[in-house]
Amino acid sequence: MVWKYSDKTQKLFMDAVQGKEGTHLGEIKDADGIGEHGSIACGDAMRFAFKVRRHETDPLQDIIIEVKYLTFGCTSAIASSEALCALIEQKEHTPLTALKISNKDIADYLDGLPDQKLHCSVMGAEALEAAVIDWAKKRGVDLRPYGINIDRQNLDEDHGKLVCQCFSLTDTYIRRKIKELNLHSIADITNAIKAGGACGSCHHSQGGLQDLLDEVWKDNNNTSNNSNSNNTQTKDKNMSSSSNEFSNDNNQVQDQTKVEGENKPKLSPYQMGKKVEEVVNQKIRPALARDGGDMEVVDIKDNIVYCRLKGACRGCMGATMTLKMMVERLLKEDVDENIKVVSV
Amino acid sequence: MNIKTENERKIIYVDNNATTSVAPEVFEAMVPFFKSEYFNPSSVYNEALFAHNSVEKSREKIAHLLGDVDPSEITFTSCATESNNMAIFGAIRANSNVNRSQSSQPHIITTAVEHPAVIQVCREAERYGAKVTFLSVNKNGELDITEFVRALNVDTLMVSIMHANNETGVIFPIEELSRITKETNPNIIFHTDATQTVGKLKIDLNSRSGNFRYVDLLSFSGHKLHAPKGVGSLFIRKGTAIRPILIGGHQERGKRAGTENVAGIVALAKAMELSLESGSENGSGSAGASGGPAYKELLYLKNLRDTLESSIISKVPFLEVNGAKAKRLPNTTNLSCHYIEGEGILYQLNSYGICASSGSACTSGSLDPSHVLKAMKIPFTAVHGSIRFSLSRYNTMEEINYISKVFPEIVRNLRRLSPYWNQEKDCPREGAPAV
Numbered sequence: 001m002v003w004k005y006s007d008k009t010q011k012l013f014m015d016a017v018q019g020k021e022g023t024h025l026g027e028i029k030d031a032d033g034i035g036e037h038g039s040i041a042c043g044d045a046m047r048f049a050f051k052v053r054r055h056e057t058d059p060l061q062d063i064i065i066e067v068k069y070l071t072f073g074c075t076s077a078i079a080s081s082e083a084l085c086a087l088i089e090q091k092e093h094t095p096l097t098a099l100k101i102s103n104k105d106i107a108d109y110l111d112g113l114p115d116q117k118l119h120c121s122v123m124g125a126e127a128l129e130a131a132v133i134d135w136a137k138k139r140g141v142d143l144r145p146y147g148i149n150i151d152r153q154n155l156d157e158d159h160g161k162l163v164c165q166c167f168s169l170t171d172t173y174i175r176r177k178i179k180e181l182n183l184h185s186i187a188d189i190t191n192a193i194k195a196g197g198a199c200g201s202c203h204h205s206q207g208g209l210q211d212l213l214d215e216v217w218k219d220n221n222n223t224s225n226n227s228n229s230n231n232t233q234t235k236d237k238n239m240s241s242s243s244n245e246f247s248n249d250n251n252q253v254q255d256q257t258k259v260e261g262e263n264k265p266k267l268s269p270y271q272m273g274k275k276v277e278e279v280v281n282q283k284i285r286p287a288l289a290r291d292g293g294d295m296e297v298v299d300i301k302d303n304i305v306y307c308r309l310k311g312a313c314r315g316c317m318g319a320t321m322t323l324k325m326m327v328e329r330l331l332k333e334d335v336d337e338n339i340k341v342v343s344v
Numbered sequence: 345m346n347i348k349t350e351n352e353r354k355i356i357y358v359d360n361n362a363t364t365s366v367a368p369e370v371f372e373a374m375v376p377f378f379k380s381e382y383f384n385p386s387s388v389y390n391e392a393l394f395a396h397n398s399v400e401k402s403r404e405k406i407a408h409l410l411g412d413v414d415p416s417e418i419t420f421t422s423c424a425t426e427s428n429n430m431a432i433f434g435a436i437r438a439n440s441n442v443n444r445s446q447s448s449q450p451h452i453i454t455t456a457v458e459h460p461a462v463i464q465v466c467r468e469a470e471r472y473g474a475k476v477t478f479l480s481v482n483k484n485g486e487l488d489i490t491e492f493v494r495a496l497n498v499d500t501l502m503v504s505i506m507h508a509n510n511e512t513g514v515i516f517p518i519e520e521l522s523r524i525t526k527e528t529n530p531n532i533i534f535h536t537d538a539t540q541t542v543g544k545l546k547i548d549l550n551s552r553s554g555n556f557r558y559v560d561l562l563s564f565s566g567h568k569l570h571a572p573k574g575v576g577s578l579f580i581r582k583g584t585a586i587r588p589i590l591i592g593g594h595q596e597r598g599k600r601a602g603t604e605n606v607a608g609i610v611a612l613a614k615a616m617e618l619s620l621e622s623g624s625e626n627g628s629g630s631a632g633a634s635g636g637p638a639y640k641e642l643l644y645l646k647n648l649r650d651t652l653e654s655s656i657i658s659k660v661p662f663l664e665v666n667g668a669k670a671k672r673l674p675n676t677t678n679l680s681c682h683y684i685e686g687e688g689i690l691y692q693l694n695s696y697g698i699c700a701s702s703g704s705a706c707t708s709g710s711l712d713p714s715h716v717l718k719a720m721k722i723p724f725t726a727v728h729g730s731i732r733f734s735l736s737r738y739n740t741m742e743e744i745n746y747i748s749k750v751f752p753e754i755v756r757n758l759r760r761l762s763p764y765w766n767q768e769k770d771c772p773r774e775g776a777p778a779v
Binding site: 017036041044045071075077197199342344 | 490496520527683684687692712725728761762764776
C-alpha cells in the first residue's frame with residue numbers, strides 16, 4: 001500500500017528515529033505516571049510516562065513537566081506518540097487536563113491520518129489514560145468524580161466476553177469505544193481499535209461487532225444497518241445453496257476399496273496394511289539394511305503403497321529403481337499383484 | 345522528509361519479486377506495435393499479418409523455451425492472477441465429474457502459503473462446493489511430503505502448489521509432488537504457479553524428458569522477468585480438460601477470448617529469451633529443450649544476495665533469515681528483525697532511495713501480518729519486523745554494499761524507540777516477550 005502520510009507525520013517519524021532535539025524518545029526515572037497500551041503480538045505497543053511538579057497540598061494541581069515514550073509500531077504509531085507528547089507540552093497541563101487530549105486531537109496535530117491508521121492515534125490516547133490512572137493511584141486521587149473508573153481497565157475489560165480473538169478485545173471494551181469514539185460501522189471499529197481487522201470472524205457472529213453496534217446505537221433507530229447485514233447473510237446463504245454445482249448429498253462415506261470395483265476377494269484396508277507391514281519388516285528392511293539403508297511406509301491408499309527410503313538409500317540415484325524393482329516385486333508376490341509402489 | 349521523484353535521486357530497486365523494470369531490449373521489441381503495427385491479429389487484410397505472425401512466433405518461442413512443448417499448449421492471458429483463476433476454475437468446471445462418484449465434492453490440494461491469487465480462488469471454489477486442503481509448512485517454509493500424500497484422496501480433482509514462494513523464495517519440490525500425484529492417479533490435474541521462477545529456475549515441460557513432465561498447468565507472468573505488466577500465460581498440457589473463464593471470442597483457440605495484447609505477448613517472448621538464452625554460452629544452462637535459465641545470471645544474483653545476507657547478519661543482532669534452511673530462489677532474502685515493525689524500516693530505507701517490501705501488518709492493507717510468515721510460525725516478536733529484498737540482474741554489488749551499510753543503522757534507530765529493547769546492552773529488555 002502506498003503511504004499517504006502528511007508531511008507532518010513523515011517529519012515527526014524521521015525526527016524521532018534520528019533522535020533529533022525536541023523529540024521524546026525514552027523513559028523517565030521515577031515517573032509519576034506510566035501507562036501502556038497494545039502488545040507486540042498485535043503489531044503495535046506503546047509505553048508512555050510523565051513526570052509532574054507536585055503541588056504541595058493538592059495533587060489535582062500537579063503540573064506535567066516531562067513526557068517520554070517508547071513505541072513499537074509503524075511510521076504513524078511513532079508519529080502519533082510524538083504528537084501526543086508535543087500536545088501535552090503545548091501548554092501547562094495537569095494530568096486531568098491532559099486527559100482531555102483525544103485521539104482526534106492527535107490525528108489533527110498530524111494533519112490527519114489515513115483511516116486504516118486511526119488506531120495509532122487511539123493507542124496514544126489509551127496509553128495517556130493508563131498513565132493518568134497510574135498517577136492517580138500513586139497520588140491517591142479518586143478519578144471517579146471526573147467520570148473515570150480507575151479500575152475499569154482491570155475489571156470490565158478483563159471480565160468481558162472476548163469478541164475479537166485476534167487482538168484480544170472484549171465486548172465491554174469495544175462497546176465503550178464505540179460510544180466514546182462514535183463508531184458507526186465495522187470499518188470504523190477496525191480503523192480505530194483494530195478489532196475485526198485480522199480474521200474477520202467476529203464481524204457478523206453472534207455477539208460480534210455488528211451486534212455490538214446495533215446494541216449501542218439502537219436508540220438512534222439504526223435499523224437500516226441491521227437489515228443490511230441480515231440481507232447480506234441471507235444472500236450468502238442463497239448463493240451457496242443455489243450454486244452448489246459440485247456438491248450433492250455426500251453423506252455416505254466413500255469406501256476406497258469399493259471404488260476399484262474388483263470382483264475377486266480383496267483384503268480390507270486393515271488387512272492390507274498389516275500384510276504390507278509384515279513383508280516390509282521381514283523381507284525388505286533387512287535387505288536394505290545390508291547396504292546401510294532403510295525404508296518406511298508413509299501411507300497406503302487403495303493399492304498404492306507410498307514408501308520413503310531412508311539411511312544410505314535416501315538420495316541414492318538408484319533409489320526409485322530399488323523401490324520399483326525390489327519393493328514392488330516383493331509386495332506384489334506376497335500381498336497383492338495389483339500393488340503399485342510410489343516413492344516419496 | 346521529501347520523497348523526490350525518480351529523476352532527482354538515485355533509486356536502488358530491490359523489490360523485483362513485486363515487479364521488475366522493463367528490459368531495454370524488451371521495450372524496443374514492443375515499440376512497432378504501438379506505432380505502425382497496430383492491427384488486430386484476427387483481421388483478414390495483409391496489413392494485419394505481421395501482428396498475427398508476431399503473436400504466433402512469440403508462442404513458438406515460448407513453447408521452445410519451456411522444453412519444446414507444442415505451441416498450442418501456450419495460452420496468453422493478462423497476468424498470472426488470470427492464469428491461476430483459469431487453471432483452478434477452468435479445471436473444476438471441466439472435470440467436476442471425473443474421478444469421483446456423482447455424489448461427492450471435488451477436492452483441491454493447495455498450500456497455506458500460496459499467493460492470494462490461488463488461496464482466494466480456492467476459497468471461492470469452497471463457496472461453490474469444493475473441498476480444499478491447505479497444506480501446512482514447517483518453520484523453514486517447507487512442505488511435509490507425508491502430509492501431502494495423506495491429503496490425496498479419491499475425490500482429489502487437482503493439486504495447485506506454487507513453484508517458489510514470492511515472500512521467502514522457498515522452493516517447493518514440484519518435480520516430486522507432480523510425480524507422486526500422477527503415479528497416484530493420472531486424472532488428477534497438477535497446477536503450479538511459477539510466477540516467481542520462470543526465467544530463474546529450470547522448468548522443462550517436455551512430456552518425455554522434462555523435469556516438469558508431470559505438470560499439466562503452469563501459470564506465469566511477464567512483469568516478473570523484465571516484460572511489462574499486463575501479459576501472462578497459462579501452459580495447458582494437451583489432453584488437460586479445462587473450460588475457459590473469459591468467453592466471447594475465438595482467440596487463443598477459444599480458451600481465452602479477447603483481442604490479443606500483441607505488444608505484451610511479443611515482450612513476454614523477448615524477455616523469456618533474454619532470461620533463458622543468455623546463459624547458453626556458459627554451457628550449464630542451455631536453452632530450448634532443457635529449459636535451463638541463464639546460469640551465470642543466477643550465480644551473479646546468488647552472490648549478491650548472500651553478500652547482503654551475511655553482511656546484515658554480522659551487524660544486526662536478533663535477526664532471522666526466514667526460510668534460510670530451505671532451498672530458496674537465488675535472488676530473494678526475507679529478514680525478520682525482532683522487536684521492531686517492518687513499515688518503519690521500509691520508510692527509512694525509502695528515505696535512502698531503497699525500494700523494498702515487508703510482510704508487516706502495517707504494509708499489507710489489513711491488520712494481519714503476512715500469511716506466509718504466520719504459516720511458518722515465525723515468532724510473534726519478529727513477524728511484524730520482516731523485510732524482503734528481491735534482486736534482479738540490474739542490481740550491482742555497489743548497491744548491495746550501500747544497503748548493508750544503512751540497514752543496521754535503520755534497525756538501531758527503531759530499536760532505540762522500541763519498548764522491548766535495551767539500547768545500552770543492545771539486546772531485548774528484561775521482561776520483553778522471549779524470542
